[in-house]
Amino acid sequence: MQAEPLAREPYSALAAVYDRVMHDVPYADWFSYIRQHWQSPGLLIDLFSGTGIVARTAAAFGFTAISLDQSYAMLCRASGFRAQANALQLPIATGIAAACTATNCSINYLLSLGELNEFFAECHRVLRPGGLLALDFCPPERAWTMHKQKFEAPSTVVFYHEFDAERYLLTSRVTVLRESSAARSEIHHQRIFTQAEIADSVAAAGFANATFTPNYGLPVPVGVSPIMTLTARAASSASRKRA
Numbered sequence: 392m393q394a395e396p397l398a399r400e401p402y403s404a405l406a407a408v409y410d411r412v413m414h415d416v417p418y419a420d421w422f423s424y425i426r427q428h429w430q431s432p433g434l435l436i437d438l439f440s441g442t443g444i445v446a447r448t449a450a451a452f453g454f455t456a457i458s459l460d461q462s463y464a465m466l467c468r469a470s471g472f473r474a475q476a477n478a479l480q481l482p483i484a485t486g487i488a489a490a491c492t493a494t495n496c497s498i499n500y501l502l503s504l505g506e507l508n509e510f511f512a513e514c515h516r517v518l519r520p521g522g523l524l525a526l527d528f529c530p531p532e533r534a535w536t537m538h539k540q541k542f543e544a545p546s547t548v549v550f551y552h553e554f555d556a557e558r559y560l561l562t563s564r565v566t567v568l569r570e571s572s573a574a575r576s577e578i579h580h581q582r583i584f585t586q587a588e589i590a591d592s593v594a595a596a597g598f599a600n601a602t603f604t605p606n607y608g609l610p611v612p613v614g615v616s617p618i619m620t621l622t623a624r625a626a627s628s629a630s631r632k633r634a
């Protein structure tokens with residue numbers, strides 16, 4: 392089946408099959424890891440929430456979560472508390488969150504170091520002192536292993552990736568296959584950040600105790616470079632000023 396040449400908005404077509412494509416992602420194990428680092432539970436804000444899988448997982452563990460995402464098509468598939476929002480301008484009051492999460496390499500959708508800095512500053516603003524930031528990202532080593540690779544979920548979707556190592560840009564063509572009509576393609580752009588860039592950015596925003604761990608502490612399949620997990624704690628505004 393021919394994919395139409397027109398590139399659509401990211402997640403406009405993918406939204407319909409996203410949960411199916413991600414069915415084997417171990418979100419419950421990821422959440423257990425996050426839970427281990429979460430000292431004083433309260434409100435969880437899940438950023439780049441997509442279809443709300445993390446909020447649903449958190450609810451199963453007994454937590455209240457709000458899902459925020461800029462894609463209406465993705466949020467339509469979520470349930471519970473949710474709002475359409477850009478991760479750089481959160482519609483959340485200052486200091487009310489106990490944790491902010493951003494899973495499945497979502498921060499790579501921020502396309503510059505400036506945006507990354509803004510994002511961490513927003514997370515710090517909405518978190519209460521001591522609040523937890525927990526997220527994962529695609530490091531350059533992993534982006535390299537994806538270069539010119541095709542991944543297919545049979546009869547559902549095909550991903551084709553290209554990594555521009557000079558611009559640290561991962562471009563993915565995502566083709567959603569449909570039985571009864573033409574396939575639909577969309578282009579995703581992701582900025583690949585180094586661990587050092589992320590460590591600097593998160594510290595500048597006022598976070599402390601940044602810890603990087605491959606793949607939420609889970610076993611890493613042989614031959615695959617893992618996603619990296621970051622946990623950090625919001626320092627108080629006072630200690631941020633002193634830093």
Ligand SMILES: C[S@@+](CC[C@H](N)C(=O)[O-])C[C@H]1O[C@@H](n2cnc3c(N)ncnc32)[C@H](O)[C@@H]1O
Pocket residue numbers: 402413438439440441442443444445459460461462465476477478479493494495496497500501
């Ligand atoms: C890879 S999906 C991750 C969804 C979910 N966190 C998960 O773990 O399955 C990335 C999501 O980020 C959203 N997104 C990308 N850029 C965004 C931005 N600037 N603000 C808010 N959401 C954004 C997309 O709409 C998409 O739903």
